[in-house]
Structures are given as structure tokens and as C-alpha cells.
Amino acid sequence: MSSFGIDDLPVRDELRGKSPYGAPQLDVPVRLNTNENPYALPEPLVERIVERVREAARNLNRYPDRDAVELRTELAKYLTDTGKYAVGLENVWAANGSNEVIQQLLQTFGGPGRTAIGFEPSYSMHGLIARGTGTGWISGPRNEDFTIDLAAAEESIAENRPDVVFITTPNNPTGNAVPPETVIALYEAAQAAKPSMVVVDEAYIEFSHGDSLLPLLEGRPHLVVSRTMSKAFGAAGLRLGYLAAHPAVVDAVQLVRLPYHLSAVTQATALAALEHTETLLKYVEQLKAERDRLVGELRAIGYEVTESDANFVQFGRFADAHEVWQKILDRGVLVRDNGVPGWLRVSAGTPEENDAFLDAVRELKKEQN
Numbered sequence: 247m248s249s250f251g252i253d254d255l256p257v258r259d260e261l262r263g264k265s266p267y268g269a270p271q272l273d274v275p276v277r278l279n280t281n282e283n284p285y286a287l288p289e290p291l292v293e294r295i296v297e298r299v300r301e302a303a304r305n306l307n308r309y310p311d312r313d314a315v316e317l318r319t320e321l322a323k324y325l326t327d328t329g330k331y332a333v334g335l336e337n338v339w340a341a342n343g344s345n346e347v348i349q350q351l352l353q354t355f356g357g358p359g360r361t362a363i364g365f366e367p368s369y370s371m372h373g374l375i376a377r378g379t380g381t382g383w384i385s386g387p388r389n390e391d392f393t394i395d396l397a398a399a400e401e402s403i404a405e406n407r408p409d410v411v412f413i414t415t416p417n418n419p420t421g422n423a424v425p426p427e428t429v430i431a432l433y434e435a436a437q438a439a440k441p442s443m444v445v446v447d448e449a450y451i452e453f454s455h456g457d458s459l460l461p462l463l464e465g466r467p468h469l470v471v472s473r474t475m476s477k478a479f480g481a482a483g484l485r486l487g488y489l490a491a492h493p494a495v496v497d498a499v500q501l502v503r504l505p506y507h508l509s510a511v512t513q514a515t516a517l518a519a520l521e522h523t524e525t526l527l528k529y530v531e532q533l534k535a536e537r538d539r540l541v542g543e544l545r546a547i548g549y550e551v552t553e554s555d556a557n558f559v560q561f562g563r564f565a566d567a568h569e570v571w572q573k574i575l576d577r578g579v580l581v582r583d584n585g586v587p588g589w590l591r592v593s594a595g596t597p598e599e600n601d602a603f604l605d606a607v608r609e610l611k612k613e614q615n
């Protein structure tokens with residue numbers, strides 16, 4: 247066997263010695279570690295997907311609609327119906343998961359010689375995609391309670407003059423939402439410093455107690471709201487993310503998107519899912535109730551819990567979070583150790599899965615006492 251490995255390849259300097267993103271995909275009875283929706287798609291929707299995909303399959307000898315016009319029109323309708331702000335086809339762009347949306351944004355507005363800032367702990371892929379696109383990464387501050395330290399954030403933006411500012415709301419992995427006033431203040435700081443692009447990552451917004459920040463797009467052409475069908479639509483396997491912004495932003499990302507990046511099968515499947523929005527949003531309501539139950543029960547057991555507007559809950563505090571993660575896993579429940587010292591994250595599952603998780607952590611608490 248050759249001992250030739252990754253280090254023997256001429257990999258870019260900034261990638262040397264780094265690890266790829268990846269939550270463990272372990273085969274355990276209860277998996278609450280990747281913020282997926284625990285509910286399988288309802289059977290009538292599965293049937294509709296099959297119908298739509300069958301139709302698409304008949305034309306697979308042709309490239310798909312490069313501009314995904316029908317899909318973007320339907321996504322715009324969904325945003326307009328739920329977001330308290332009217333957007334049209336020209337405001338919406340879609341890609342293979344919001345990760346690809348973020349990558350396209352960084353390819354367009356970041357890149358070598360440019361920087362992006364995020365307020366950490368937050369979604370680690372923002373920094374990883376920055377690295378992958380040659381964009382410098384700046385880790386901005388948060389308060390002890392995981393809210394954004396506004397004064398420090400404004401100072402950091404003024405000092406570093408980043409080209410892209412990421413704001414994740416509700417934030418992952420902490421769960422808390424960012425108030426609109428904070429987003430407005432950060433947008434203004436970013437405009438005064440550069441002006442730079444401000445990307446609001448709303449992957450979990452459907453689970454929030456509050457509203458989407460879509461109305462902030464009015465009069466703010468440097469603002470981008472990014473969304474996904476991976477969470478609320480229960481379609482993580484589909485890989486469909488999208489953004490809403492000024493039409494100029496949609497024009498700009500065309501400069502980097504690969505031709506025909508969204509397959510005809512993806513477009514057909516996403517369109518079928520959008521036809522079933524109403525049913526899928528009912529699952530969201532159930533998950534919100536389960537999320538609130540998790541927060542309440544965890545506090546009753548004696549854990550500290552960060553306020554959550556997402557489909558997951560951050561709980562602690564632990565002297566050694568990884569050891570607790572392992573003990574929960576030993577009881578058949580997989581949660582997430584995001585590397586936030588003292589804290590773990592659990593995704594809201596079905597009531598039965600959440601019960602299994604709560605039983606496990608109740609037992610652990612008893613052991614500790």
C-alpha cells in the first residue's frame with residue numbers, strides 16, 4: 247500500500263492540516279444532532295414529487311432551466327405570503343442548499359484580499375466557506391449570554407472594514423434570535439465602513455417566535471436574507487437554499503454560479519414541496535411546541551438553557567461538555583458538541599425522541615447529585 251496522503255498533494259496552504267465539516271453520522275436509535283426535521287415528508291407529497299420528477303425525467307436529455315424561473319417565482323410567493331414583505335422573481339435566487347447560496351455570495355463579494363466577519367459561536371460553515379473561497383475570516387464577539395455585543399461588533403466592523411458581514415438569526419448553535427434593531431445597527435456600521443454586504447442567515451426563521459427580517463430589505467440594497475428548505479420544509483436531502491435581496495444582488499451572483507447548477511430533478515422536487523407548504527408548516531408548529539417543551543423540561547431538571555427561536559436548544563453548563571455528550575450517546579441519544587465550551591445542543595425531534603433524550607439527561611443529573 248502506498249503511504250501517499252493528502253499532505254503529499256499540492257493542496258492550497260490555507261487548507262493544509264484542516265478538517266472537513268462534518269457532524270458524526272452514527273447509527274444510534276435517537277439522532278438529534280443535525281437540526282433536521284424529524285418528520286418524513288407526508289405520503290401525498292411523496293406522490294406529487296414522483297409525478298413531477300417523472301415529468302422532469304422525460305426531458306433529462308436537455309439542460310434544466312438555468313434561471314429556475316418557475317421555482318424562484320414560487321419561492322417569492324412563499325416569502326411574500328409568510329414574510330410580511332412582497333418580493334418577486336427578480337428578488338430571489340436559489341442554489342443547492344443555503345451553503346451554496348453562501349458560497350456564491352462569498353465568491354461574488356469576498357475572495358482573495360477581502361474579508362468577512364461573523365459573530366461566534368455561530369454557524370461554522372460561514373468561516374469554512376470563507377476559507378474555501380480565499381476570503382479572510384474575522385471572528386466577531388458575543389456577550390456571555392450569546393447575544394451579539396453590539397458596541398464591540400460595531401467597533402470591529404469600523405476597524406476591520408469587512409466586505410461581508412454574517413448575522414445568523416436565529417443563531418446556530420445557540421438558538422437565540424437577533425433583534426431587528428441590532429441588524430439595522432450592524433447594517434449601518436457596515437455601510438459606514440465600506441459599504442459591505444450584510445447576509446442575514448435565516449435558516450431557522452420559520453421556528454422563531456418572531457418574524458422574518460425580510461421587511462428590512464426595503465431601502466437596503468446591500469442586505470441579503472438567506473433561507474433553506476432543509477429545516478422547516480423537512481427537505482434536508484433535497485438540497486435547496488435560496489436568498490432574497492435587491493435584484494442587483496441576484497444579477498451579481500449570476501457571475502459566479504455554475505451554468506445549470508440546479509438540476510431539473512431538484513427544481514421539480516422543490517416545486518412539489520412548495521405545493522404542500524401548508525401541511526409542512528403544521529409540522530413546524532408541532533416542532534415549536536416540542537422545542538418549548540424541551541426548554542421548560544431542561545430547566546426543570548436543573549440545566550441552563552439559552553433562549554431558543556430555532557428547532558434546537560443549547561443546554562449546559564458542563565465542566566466537560568464532551569464527556570456529557572458521550573454519556574448521552576451511551577444512552578442511545580446523539581446530540582451535538584459544537585465545541586462551545588460548557589454547552590451542548592439538541593435538535594427538537596418527535597415527542598418520543600425528545601422523551602428519550604429527556605430521560606437520558608434526567609438520569610445523568612441524578613448521577614451527578
Ligand code: PMP
Pocket residue numbers: 280281342343344345346369414417418447449450473474475476482485486487
Ligand atoms: N445556515 C445555518 C445557520 C445552518 O445551520 C445550516 C444547516 N445546518 C445552513 C445554513 C445550511 O443549510 P442547507 O445548506 O442545508 O440549506
